[in-house]
Amino acid sequence: MRKTTTVAALLACVASAPLAAKEGMFTPQQLPEIADDLRATGLELDPEALSDLTGFPMGAIVSLGGCSASFVSPEGLVVTNHHCARGSVQYNSTAENNYLENGFLAKTKGAEVPAAPGSRIYVTTALTDVTDRVRAGTDALSPTDRYDTVEQRLKDITAECEEKAGYRCQVANFYGGAEYTLIERLEVRDVRLVYAPADSVGKYGGDIDNWMWPRHTGDFSFYRAYVAPDGSAADYAEENVPYQPEHHLKVSASGLDKGDFVMVAGYPGSTSRYALLAEVENTFGWNYPTFQTLLTEWIGTIEDAAPAGSDARVKYESRLAGLNNYEKNLRGQIDGARRVGLVDRRRAREAELARWIAADPSRANYGTAIAQLNALAEESAQAARTSFWYGNATRPQLLGAAQRLYRLSKEREKPNAQRESGYQDRDLTFFRQGLQALDRRYDPVVDKAEWLLFLNGYIQQPAAERVPAFDKALGLTPQTTAADLPGLLDSYYADTTLGDTETRLALMEADPATFEASDDPFIELAVALYDYDRGLEDAAEELAGRSLALRPAYMDAITQWQRSEGQLTYPDANSTLRITYGNVMGGSPFDGMQYLPFTTLEGITQKDTGEEPFNAPQRELDLIEAKDYGKYELDSINSVPVNFMSDLDVTGGNSGSATLNAKGQLVGLLFDGTFESVNSDWDFDPRTTRSIHVDSRYMLWVMDKVDGAQALIEEMDIVE
Ligand code: ARG
Numbered sequence: 001m002r003k004t005t006t007v008a009a010l011l012a013c014v015a016s017a018p019l020a021a022k023e024g025m026f027t028p029q030q031l032p033e034i035a036d037d038l039r040a041t042g043l044e045l046d047p048e049a050l051s052d053l054t055g056f057p058m059g060a061i062v063s064l065g066g067c068s069a070s071f072v073s074p075e076g077l078v079v080t081n082h083h084c085a086r087g088s089v090q091y092n093s094t095a096e097n098n099y100l101e102n103g104f105l106a107k108t109k110g111a112e113v114p115a116a117p118g119s120r121i122y123v124t125t126a127l128t129d130v131t132d133r134v135r136a137g138t139d140a141l142s143p144t145d146r147y148d149t150v151e152q153r154l155k156d157i158t159a160e161c162e163e164k165a166g167y168r169c170q171v172a173n174f175y176g177g178a179e180y181t182l183i184e185r186l187e188v189r190d191v192r193l194v195y196a197p198a199d200s201v202g203k204y205g206g207d208i209d210n211w212m213w214p215r216h217t218g219d220f221s222f223y224r225a226y227v228a229p230d231g232s233a234a235d236y237a238e239e240n241v242p243y244q245p246e247h248h249l250k251v252s253a254s255g256l257d258k259g260d261f262v263m264v265a266g267y268p269g270s271t272s273r274y275a276l277l278a279e280v281e282n283t284f285g286w287n288y289p290t291f292q293t294l295l296t297e298w299i300g301t302i303e304d305a306a307p308a309g310s311d312a313r314v315k316y317e318s319r320l321a322g323l324n325n326y327e328k329n330l331r332g333q334i335d336g337a338r339r340v341g342l343v344d345r346r347r348a349r350e351a352e353l354a355r356w357i358a359a360d361p362s363r364a365n366y367g368t369a370i371a372q373l374n375a376l377a378e379e380s381a382q383a384a385r386t387s388f389w390y391g392n393a394t395r396p397q398l399l400g401a402a403q404r405l406y407r408l409s410k411e412r413e414k415p416n417a418q419r420e421s422g423y424q425d426r427d428l429t430f431f432r433q434g435l436q437a438l439d440r441r442y443d444p445v446v447d448k449a450e451w452l453l454f455l456n457g458y459i460q461q462p463a464a465e466r467v468p469a470f471d472k473a474l475g476l477t478p479q480t481t482a483a484d485l486p487g488l489l490d491s492y493y494a495d496t497t498l499g500d501t502e503t504r505l506a507l508m509e510a511d512p513a514t515f516e517a518s519d520d521p522f523i524e525l526a527v528a529l530y531d532y533d534r535g536l537e538d539a540a541e542e543l544a545g546r547s548l549a550l551r552p553a554y555m556d557a558i559t560q561w562q563r564s565e566g567q568l569t570y571p572d573a574n575s576t577l578r579i580t581y582g583n584v585m586g587g588s589p590f591d592g593m594q595y596l597p598f599t600t601l602e603g604i605t606q607k608d609t610g611e612e613p614f615n616a617p618q619r620e621l622d623l624i625e626a627k628d629y630g631k632y633e634l635d636s637i638n639s640v641p642v643n644f645m646s647d648l649d650v651t652g653g654n655s656g657s658a659t660l661n662a663k664g665q666l667v668g669l670l671f672d673g674t675f676e677s678v679n680s681d682w683d684f685d686p687r688t689t690r691s692i693h694v695d696s697r698y699m700l701w702v703m704d705k706v707d708g709a710q711a712l713i714e715e716m717d718i719v720e
Contacts, residue, residue, distance in 0.1 A: 020686035021647035042261025059247035068266030080656035082202030143545030166233030176551025206613025266657025278377035336679025369553035402526035600639035
């Protein structure tokens with residue numbers, strides 16, 4: 001869109017910030033290609049430098065696996081979002097020391113506490129293109145063989161890379177299987193919680209303000225990476241020492257204002273910008289609305305079965321937060337798809353692409369691939385529909401545990417290198433932690449209420465969408481009604497022994513015969529469903545194998561076509577490092593509404609009711625009342641900026657990402673997008689897409705004035 005603007009129009013715009021958001025989650029390697037636009041937008045660093053992942057500033061950017069983060073001191077201090085570290089705050093909280101309520105601050109390194117089990121900091125150390133090795137000779141294979149061959153190569157490449165102790169490797173797939181990159185990462189396993197403000201700052205506004213603007217959330221926390229004294233990655237041990245990163249970010253205490261250049265470097269999870277019309281239609285015509293309705297009922301079911309204040313509610317709090325976040329996101333996506341006319345826009349894009357293909361006979365093979373991909377999309381949609389209710393009806397947590405354990409016993413009969421991913425030796429630490437975590441996340445009364453909700457949906461489906469093995473095992477017949485269900489489930493919860501952690505863990509060593517002889521009802525069900533589930537998996541792999549053969553051609557067509565229009569195609573998000581850049585700006589998301597780019601401390605007081613989630617600490621309210629801004633004031637708003645908005649292109653997984661200014665200094669952390677932005681996962685809407693950041697000045701103000709975290713401020717390089 002920007003590319004077609006005339007020079008005159010561009011010049012006319014120079015004084016004011018652009019009004020439309022900047023699409024593009026670019027890989028670091030792509031940045032030299034858009035160096036001119038990066039400079040024109042305001043970057044002062046050399047764009048080439050940004051493509052060096054182990055140089056400055058990219059060497060400071062890390063992944064937490066699911067969230068993004070960055071080093072901000074030479075002593076391994078890592079800053080991320082509060083909502084990314086909150087599990088660790090919860091893990092360390094007790095009734096007497098409720099850090100969620102009071103916040104947590106280690107005054108010395110010795111007072112830092114282990115993060116929740118499974119917490120990791122991944123530091124990228126090398127990238128290698130392994131496309132040729134992964135794809136060699138696969139074009140001639142059947143879809144299933146192709147899938148299997150590629151999977152085996154990915155496992156082999158990963159295993160070779162992980163021969164280096166302390167490293168966790170991953171092969172990422174770009175453009176639907178056109179390119180593969182091996183990512184070698186140091187896996188920091190001793191992660192400690194350093195500082196997290198109270199929920200009343202870090203989660204201010206809670207689910208009400210989630211995905212919304214104006215926003216006043218102090219969504220930041222600090223971890224520290226620890227390694228063995230020799231510098232290698234190690235499990236938690238008292239003698240471990242802070243990791244010394246090669247690069248860390250300087251933190252800005254001033255400078256950012258409306259219109260300024262900002263960029264975000266982080267790990268966006270997944271987008272579907274190149275999905276075909278058939279995929280869009282199925283998702284928005286059926287999948288999303290169906291699931292959004294179910295999510296609403298699911299949330300209500302948990303809230304009823306685990307009333308606020310109950311012990312069960314504590315166990316389900318994190319699940320509820322996740323479901324609420326997801327439900328609101330889906331609602332925003334459905335809304336956004338209607339607003340932009342997603343289906344019609346996709347139909348139009350496909351027609352344009354078809355015209356481009358038709359214009360040159362040498363492009364005919366693209367047309368063939370797209371037609372086959374469309375047929376594949378229809379088949380995948382049908383398969384997804386058929387397994388939707390079965391998938392939900394098999395959600396009970398102990399059934400899931402039984403299924404994974406039985407599968408592990410079967411996979412264990414194969415050599416490690418050939419086991420399904422998730423069941424190899426490298427996966428077993430996480431496997432064990434998953435079984436342990438159930439302790440804190442499972443309550444039989446709530447689980448049964450959830451199961452009833454899903455089964456009620458399942459029994460209403462036509463015969464063709466039911467699963468005979470499941471019906472038989474549960475005793476469901478065409479005559480079964482909702483009223484019969486509770487009675488059918490009682491024995492599961494009364495007779496299972498899987499609620500006991502030691503029992504679950506011991507089953508990690510059991511052989512298949514042990515499961516097959518078991519009379520635990522959830523294990524019996526898992527065994528009864530095993531063959532059907534493998535059939536589903538085989539069918540899914542066949543579809544995936546066909547997609548691997550077709551999607552690269554489709555993406556090649558998109559890339560060539562967009563290039564002919566003067567656009568650079570970037571790959572869909574895939575949890576690898578991306579850079580997005582643009583400017584600080586407000587926006588007008590819908591008729592009659594104007595968003596300003598900054599919120600202020602006073603906005604906190606305005607929202608405050610004293611009741612969660614609008615219950616800022618009294619100390620904070622007093623400081624605001626006294627206008628005690630210190631050196632963190634932004635003159636143009638006469639206050640300390642709390643959150644700010646930009647036109648950057650981000651999605652889930654970007655949470656915790658460093659927001660950098662033109663010099664590569666940390667000016668904030670990305671933590672959310674607006675409700676009107678979430679549909680950009682499918683179709684970037686430049687008019688309404690805005691991302692939400694916590695301002696570094698608010699972070700420093702809270703640390704300095706509210707929480708007394710001066711030692712951490714001193715540890716960082718603060719630039720004025
Ligand atoms: N919307 C944020 C994201 O998906 C998560 C915010 C979590 N906070 C909450 N109140 N649920 O990145």
